[in-house]
Amino acid sequence: MALRHAVLAALLDEELSGYQLAKAFGLGVANFWHALPQQLYAELARLERDGLVSGREVVQDTRPNKRLFTATDAGLAELERFAATANKPSFIRDDLLVKVQAADHVAAGALIEQLAERAAFADAKIELLGGLLRKMRGGMSEEEFLRHGERIGPYLTCLRGIAFEQGNRDWCRRSAAILEERRTAHARG
Amino acid sequence: MALRHAVLAALLDEELSGYQLAKAFGLGVANFWHALPQQLYAELARLERDGLVSGREVVQDTRPNKRLFTATDAGLAELERFAATANKPSFIRDDLLVKVQAADHVAAGALIEQLAERAAFADAKIELLGGLLRKMRGGMSEEEFLRHGERIGPYLTCLRGIAFEQGNRDWCRRSAAILEERRTAHARG
DNA sequence: GGCGACATGTAACAAGTTACATGATTTA
DNA sequence: TAAATCATGTAACTTGTTACATGTCGCC
Structure with missing residues (x-):
């Protein structure tokens, strides 16, 4: 519960x-x-x-x-x-990562496509969350808001969300590039 | 399923x-x-x-x-x-983030402590995962392994895990510092 | 005239969690 | 000698998911 x-x-x-x-x-x-x-x-x-x-x-x-x-x-x-209670370990589930874990055994094409889609989705989410942040801090700079703003809880969790999506995006693009290069090298070899 | x-x-x-x-x-x-x-x-x-x-x-x-x-x-x-099937959106649950969302309404002390604990936990996990990576790539450099290694799926997901924990650690430390500063400022004011 | 947003649920089924159960061996 | 690791589950309960159900309004 x-x-x-x-x-x-x-x-x-x-x-x-x-x-x-x-x-x-x-x-x-x-x-x-x-x-x-x-x-x-x-x-x-x-x-x-x-x-x-x-x-x-x-x-x-x-x-x-x-x-x-x-x-x-x-x-x-x-x-x-x-x-005040103890935290359960954080809980993640991600279909796409399951597929990447199996990357060496499944078709690369579909995977590369899904990684690109996820990266684009992450970009869109970063935009949306960025808008939320601007709305929350109003006219203040981030630094000022975090020091003197009234309600920073939702702001902090939103910052975590943005960083998460940036990590997602970067990793998706890099992984897609690596898989693509290996596929090309294999086709040449 | x-x-x-x-x-x-x-x-x-x-x-x-x-x-x-x-x-x-x-x-x-x-x-x-x-x-x-x-x-x-x-x-x-x-x-x-x-x-x-x-x-x-x-x-x-x-x-x-x-x-x-x-x-x-x-x-x-x-x-x-x-x-080849569509991905469900990635699924996250984190008690600690729920608490940070409520940061403006609950005791700051316990929260700051839990953020510090989580950051330390993230550091430990980064170490462990780093060890896994070294083991997987054997003598190769990361770049070489990702180009020519046999099984890169688990390596890629592990890279994502490390980046996630680094993001976690950085966000936890920053959030703890912000909450601490606000608490101190409030006590002075 | 169709689609998406607004607005709130129920019912059947699938999945996940908590508590319990057992017992040998190795490490601190 | 107490705790952790190895090793595998069952049973009762709680949660989450999928499918269904209903109806209005505004936009294209």
């Missing part, structure tokens, strides 16, 4: 609907936690039942009505308790 | 027991896939049942007997098929 804490952390600074939360898990939160919309709706229901978040109905004319959630005092207390 | 492919990829270059496989998932394979020993024993049984790996009993005097597994031709074919 750790999705619980990721959801609470996402609801600390903003009041969000399930739908908006799902979008957050598709971008900023994705830097440290993966979850599908269905899980989020279910978790919000459990969190509300347990008094860790509270929801309020917002009636809309032009859009379907929605419920906006925030963490309650009990929710914040739960997060504080969680922050 | 994607653990299946991670296990197959790990069994391409080496004949491993369940126990040794679990160790691989604790180090090299952990760079792209997370799984517990119990899952691996169960998955090996399923893979063998489906003819994708084959096991052979090895009788030992001083240690309990063990079964060594390798991928069969059918297993390799399954991996080739997998290599």
Whole structure:
């Protein structure tokens, strides 16, 4: 039950609907936690039942009505308790890396293509996350914001996400180039 | 059922027991896939049942007997098929990042401590993975190995793992320093 | 007129985690 | 002599995924 804490952390600074939360898990939160919309709706229901978040109905004319959630005092207390517990080792799963592990045994062409796609995807994500950072720090420089800004938690995790995607991009491009060169050399040889 | 492919990829270059496989998932394979020993024993049984790996009993005097597994031709074919399918988005979960997301609302002390621990852990892992790389490339330089080495798949994923841990370490140290400075400034103010 | 965004879920199934179980050997 | 390593699992429980279900509004 750790999705619980990721959801609470996402609801600390903003009041969000399930739908908006799902979008957050598709971008900023994705830097440290993966979850599908269905899980989020279910978790919000459990969190509300347990008094860790509270929801309020917002009636809309032009859009379907929605419920906006925030963490309650009990929710914040739960997060504080969680922050003092031991960390599980970080958890990664990546199909593409599984394929690269098998690179010497599978067709190189498809792999090189997928590495290029992933690199392009990483570039796009870096752009998006960069936009989030600019939005968060407003007019401030990064240095000033990190010293004196009000809420730096989401900024820091976003920085980690950008660095991760840069690492991804660089590694994908380099690996693709290496596989391509080996393929060419083999075709010549 | 994607653990299946991670296990197959790990069994391409080496004949491993369940126990040794679990160790691989604790180090090299952990760079792209997370799984517990119990899952691996169960998955090996399923893979063998489906003819994708084959096991052979090895009788030992001083240690309990063990079964060594390798991928069969059918297993390799399954991996080739997998290599041509679309990738799921990469999957990350990290308790520590959840806590940093909530950094503005929870006690800074514990967080700074955990960031320092994680940085030290990353350093240790970089050392271990660096050792793996040296072992894989033998006497060759990295450039030569990547051009002419026989099996570069595991080498490439290991490079990604090292870069990931370096990114982790740098981000942890920087974040800890920022949180520390803010805490000190607050205490002074 | 079709597609994507908004908005919220349920149900069936697959996968992962935690706790338990056993027992010899080597190292500190 | 206590702890770690080698070696392999089972059982109960919790979580996550896939497929389905519904309906409006705005844009191209």
